[in-house]
Every structure is written in structure tokens, then in C-alpha cells.
Amino acid sequence: MSPPLEKAAKCEVSFIVNGEAKKVLAHPMERLLDVLRNDLGLTGAKEGCGEGECGSCSVLLDGMLVNSCLIPVAQANGASIVTIEGMSAHDLMKPLQEAFLECGGAQCGICTPGMILAAVHLLEKKPEPALADIQEGLAGNLCRCTGYMQIFEAVTRAARQRAAQ
């Protein structure tokens, strides 16, 4: 169930979402996750736990990897937000998506958008990560299906592929 918000007055929030300027009318404490999913129809970010443990709702906020379930929408005012839907042009996406498919990094798929965003964020900082870097970089994103092994392999493969280009 969503937190009760009816007492707070709605306010206008302006931000850039996937490169486009957007304005929404929302309760200031409404979760960014809900605004993205319900008001903007960007359902790639998923709710897994609602308390910042699982990372399924990961988005990039001014380049930082954040759990959108923990961000009150008022806090995102003026920010630039990128969701999985806005990542297709990123040069890391294709190698990561292909590697996830080839290595079996996506099973049920519910953690996958967040996991791929976390992987992009990691590879931007560390283009040639060691296994420990990958483990650390993805530690905020839970996966119950894979045991992470295939995800590590996919990230490693994508990094190598990009390095070879």
C-alpha cells in the first residue's frame, strides 16, 4: 500500500526525464518511483522493497545511482533523471544488454533494469573492473534468480567488448 499523502497539498515539480523537460503536479513527499511509473508511464523502474534495499527502482539522478523509492519527488525538482527507457542511446547499453542475454544475466527480469543501470554506473567510473569491483558496484541491487554469477560474467564481458571497440 502506498503511504497516505492526502493531507499534503500538491505542488508542481519540474525536471528533465530522459532528456525531456517534464512538469508534474504531485504531493511533495510522493516517491519519485511512483511519479515515474504512474504519472509518466515509465514502468522500467520496479518496486521490490520500498525501502532502498533491493535496487529494483534504480534510476540515475544527476548522474548518481539512486533508489527512486527513497527520493521524495520534491527533492528531484530541477534534477536530470534517466531511467532504463532513456538509456538506449548510451554506448554501454548494447554491449551490456547483449552480454546479459548471452550470459544469462536476466532470468525473471524484475531486477534487470536496475541491475543494468547499476552496471552502466559502475563501468562509467571503472571501465575495466575487477570481480571485486563488480561485486561492490552491484551490491545495492538484489537478484534472487541468478546467484549473481551470470551477472558478473555479463558485466565483465560488456566491459571487455567496449574496451576492444
Add this chain to the structure above:
Amino acid sequence: MTVRHIVGASVPRKEGWDKVTGAARYVDDMVLPGMLYGATVRSTIARGKIKKITFGPGIAWKEYVVVSAKDIPGKNCIALILDDQPCLAADSVNHPEEPILLLAHADRHKLRKAVDAVAIEYEPLPPVHTIEESEQKSTIIWGADNTFKNFLVEKGDVDAVWKEAAHVVEGEYFTGAQEQLYIENNGMIAAYDAEHGVTVWGSLQCPYYVHKALMTLFALSEEKVRVVQMETGGAFGGKEEYPSMIAGHAALLAMKSGRPVKIIYDRTEDMVATTKRHPSRTRHRTAVSKDGKILGGEIEFAIDGGAYATLSSVVLSRGTIHAGGPYYWPSVRIRTKAVATNSPPHGAFRGFGAPQSLFAMERHMDRIAQVVGISPIEIRRRNFLKPGKTTTTEQTIRENIDLHHLLDRALELSNYAAKKKRFEEENKTATRKKGIGIAAFLHGAGFTGSGERYLNSLVGVEATADGSVRVLVSSAEFGQGTNTVLCQITAEALGLPYESVAIAQPDTTVVPNSGPTVASRTAMIVGKLVQSAAQGIKQALTKTDLLSDDYTPQQFRDACREYIATHGALKSLARYEAPADVFWDDEKYRGEAYAAFAWAVYVAEVTVDLTTYSVTVDDFVALQEVGKVINPVLAAGQITGGVAQGIGFTLYEKVVWQNGCMMNNQMTNYIMPTSVDLPPIRVFFEELGNVHGAHGAKGIGELPMDGPAPAILNAIEDATGVRFCAIPLLPEDLLDALGSESPELDVSSLARGSP
């Protein structure tokens, strides 16, 4: 006919691209016009009578749709096996979080306060919270004796073996509840109208279970109930039976309001209210010869089923049949029971009773080895089942399995002997003690006993005029690879490229009932039927001389077009036929329990830190014989995921109970393994084949859940010399045991938690 060997190739996951782009549609991603949101008012006590329901002040109740048991048009139950679980409690409650009322409102944010504003007065009744309290029967909470089901397996003359025995080895073993913790919470959307009846879209494993439950709940005929499975974000058994409850709730609200209703649980509600793995207790008393041969034994296996029967009898059955492990028992008596307690019903979870009884068996084997004075390796070698020998249910092993070879290979892959020697030496001075342990086990594929016969599954394959082929099954994809594997089998059977085969979204108006997506049955049983249905398409085309035996995809397309122009449609169905040599006696619990077993030897290497009392698993070798591996990448993913979940079951995941209610129902305090917690999980397959499975496949999904717990506890004992008999085993449990002076302390009670 150039496309070959799609089976055995790691083709990409059928729905993979949608998943890696975020385009895949899960139930919470779906919105219907005019949709309301639903919420559930639940009991706050474990057991009692409902005296009074008050709708408190401060809520505009007129805006809400309210549903109670009185609004149920059919039978107030979740139809499954015994139909004892109400959809909504009417007069009494039998567990905390039992659904009593349903509310719906157009504004999601207005639900929580309203749920909290409903005050329910109870007349409390004494609850029962443990297996021990339940079996004392001083308070009867279910049926005549608190017992959902008993099984008795008897082989040979157990009573005669005790006097021959050189050793009688006893042990008692416990496993805790475990949350499935799929990352996508449970959810459903329902719509209702008088003409079409009920439609639900949801996150689920078994479309026809939900279908049956809704027919009963609404007293509707089968064509008036439609169930559609959306992309499902993990299940692990946790979406086998409970989705029927949520579907019923959403549909009742939809009927009363006349609008579509969405119910999505948040994590806390999902964890506190839905099913978990059955807690268990296993007692072994084993007669062993001087040289370490099992002569016979008694095994008592008990599981805590929670407040209603749900699937406990079937979970108990699988646990019963697996209780003897991969060993030859000349005689055995296995007495098992599923008992009632006042907690939410425990339910299906990967392994389904087998991880519990195999944990006990494999810990007990190490104990027997100690008593006899031989190694954990040798005790297993001396007792392994082999071709021609019979299992505890007197099923003769017909396949050519060589467990000695499997064990040898696992020892080699894990470098067992060298490590064992090195750890013994280093442990003399280290405060970080290292150990290595093994577990050998088996897992039956498909429904137990006569189960597949009763399921009587039906599948279809259809071709269209443009030569595209579609698989029609109710078997659901929830990450394990159903879509991909069944398309591979079909493509292989038809000699077509993988890309030209699709699979229908499970929708009960479109797909036949191929049974539930459970019990490691999809690749083996459903796969074989799909193979047969696909061959039917080919036969239809060759018999009508539209196609020769050797053809190109283009010729196949042309033939389909011509066939459909003449006959209207090209569809082939295949129904399960029980193999003639698979016989099961439900009365005596004897016979061919499973058409095939998968076999495995797992090796775990651990470090026990005596400063922090933490255990880390440093290396994990998972070697298994699973018949033909249809898709190596997906198969390996099943094993690594299962092992990770098994490591969680063993070392991290503790359900803290209070008055029958889970207290740590958050990801913050119920801890599953993260990316930094796991060892390299090294997966190896052997492929003996299996005459009962598609291309020789066996079941694989549940198997990896069975081995980690005993292998890790065996390794911890190897490291510390302390015999732990209960999981989960958390650092505080190790501290309690290792911090004390007596290594013989009975630590079992410490790690069990207190329900």
C-alpha cells in the same frame, strides 16, 4: 533441413530483450481505465472468534468499496486440495494476517489509513505455535488431531535390524521457515461483468489453479473465468497457491464495484501474509554394521503446515520420499506428518519438502561416519544406491547412474583431499577455521507418485499460414526458462529456426491445461508433450503429402499455407500418457515415486571466523546429473540461483516468529545473499539421459536447493568440530555454541528460533 541441435544450444532467452530494455510488462505495469486499488484488512491475532467489526471515525467510508465473506457468491474457500482455507474469514480466524475484509478506492493513498481504521474485536482462543505444541494435542486447532496428513513408508523388517547393528546412530535435525523473496511482490488485477464473468491478470505460476479457485469462489462455469499470466518477477513456489487468494480478493472487489481492481502487495505485506517454506524436524535412528553399511532405520519427519492444509500433504509426500537420500536401505520405516499451527499456511518453495528431509539425511551421514570411524566420503560410498537396487519406496533404479563416479569427480573438482589436509594443519593455529563438506542427494522430477496421471496434462502446438509456429501451454515463465526451452524443443522437432517458434502468453482462453509450473516438471514432462505435439504438426503435413521428410523452412511455410487453405487450421495436441513401467501404490506409499531422479554431489568450502562468528562460503562445487541439458546457460543459471538461495537458507535467512507472526518482514532485517556474499558457484553437468523426458531431459529447477545446507553445515563441523543440527545458522548461534566450553552442547534448540 540444415537447422539442427537447437536443443543443447544456449540460444538467448525468448523474452530476454524485453527484460533487458525494461519493456517487459509485469502486473503492476498494467493500468485499466477506471481502475480501483484494493487492500486487505487482516487479523491481528493468531486464533479467535470475530466478535465485532467497527468502521472507525475520520474516514469517508462511502467512497470505499467494502467486501466481506458475505459477498462471496460461491463457496468461501481457496479451492486446492481440501478446500479448508477461507477466502475471507467469516466468524473466526486461525492465523495472524488472515484476510477478513477487502477495501477498494480510486486513490491508492487513501487505503492504508482506512485499513488501519477498521477495528475488529475478537474473543481470543489459545493458539498453537510449534510442531511440539501441535503434536501434544492439548489444544486442537484443526480436524480431530491437528494433523493434515500422515505417511508411512515401510520396507523390510526394521524391527529385526537393531540386534544385528554394531552401531545405532541417532540424530535430530531442524530447518526453519524461509521466504521465497521473489523480487516482484504478489499482485493481481481483476475485472468482472455479468456477461463475461471474471478475468484476472497477475503474477502467478499456475493459471489453472487460479482458474479452479475462481470457479469455486464465484460458482461460475469454466468459460466464465479467464486467467492471464503477466510477466512474473520470480516465484520459486511462492506464486503457486497464494495467487488464487489475491485473485479472489481482486475479483470480489471488481464484482462489487463494477470496476477493475488492482491489488499489489508491498514487501511487508507479502512477507508477513503469504507462504513460506515449511519448518521441519527430522529424527533419525539408524542401525549400522561395523563396516559402515546401513542395515535399516527409522526416520520421523514432521513439518509445520500453518493454519490450513493448502499444499502441506504434497510437500510432506516429497519430503517423505526424499528422506532416505541417495542410499540403499535394506529396511526402513519412515513416519511422517504435517501438523497444524496458528501461523499463515506454509507452502510451496523450491524443493518442496526435499531440502528439509535431505538436510537431515546428509547431516546424519556425517554423524554415522564419525560413529563408525570412517570418513564422510567412505560412508557414502558404502551405501550409495546403484542400478538394480531399490529406494525406500522400493523403486528399482533402472538408469545407469554411477554415484561413485559423481562423487569422485566432485572431489576432484573441489580439490577435496588436498584442501582437507591443508585445513587440518592450518586450523591448529588459525582463528579463522576452514572446513570442507559434501552432500550427495537426488531429486525426483515431476509430480510425486500418481500425480502426473491425475494432472493428465494437455499441450498444443499450432502453425499459421505464414509458417510461424506457436506453443500453447499453461506452463508459466518466471525466470526459469520455460519459454525458451519449450520453443527450443519445438524448433528442434520441426527442424525450424528457433526464431520462428513463439510461445503463447498463458491465458486460459487460449492455452490448454498443461498442469502447474512446479515440481521440476516443465522441461521433462511438458517438454516431452510439446515435442510430441510438434511432431504431430509435421505428421499432418507429411501425411497430406504437402511436405517431404526433408524440407527447408520455406517449404514448411508453403506446406502450412496450403494445409490451412484446405483444412482451416493446423493445430496438434498431445496429452500425457503414463509410462507403462511407472507404477505407484497410493495406499502403501510404494513403487515408482518419480519417473526420473536427478543426482548430485555438492562440495562447500567454508571459513568460520572465531572473532566475528561469521561463516563465509569460499568455494562451491555443484556437480549434477540432470539428463540432457537443453540450454546450458539457462541450466547453469538454475543451479547458481538455487545454490545462492540454499546458502541463504543455511546462513542468512531467519524468519523471526512472535505469536505465529513474522516479525522481520522487511528486506532490511530478513537478509538474503547480496553480490558480495557468495562464493564462486562452479556448476558442472553430467548428462546420462532419461527416456521419460524431452530429448532425455530431467527436472532441474528444485535440485540445487537440496544440497547447500547439509554441505555447508558438514563443512562447518569440519572446521570447528561442533555438530550443528539446525538451520538457519547465524553468527549468534555460532557464538552461543562456540563461545561455550562444551563442544557436545546440544545446539539444536538455539538455532531454531522460537515460533
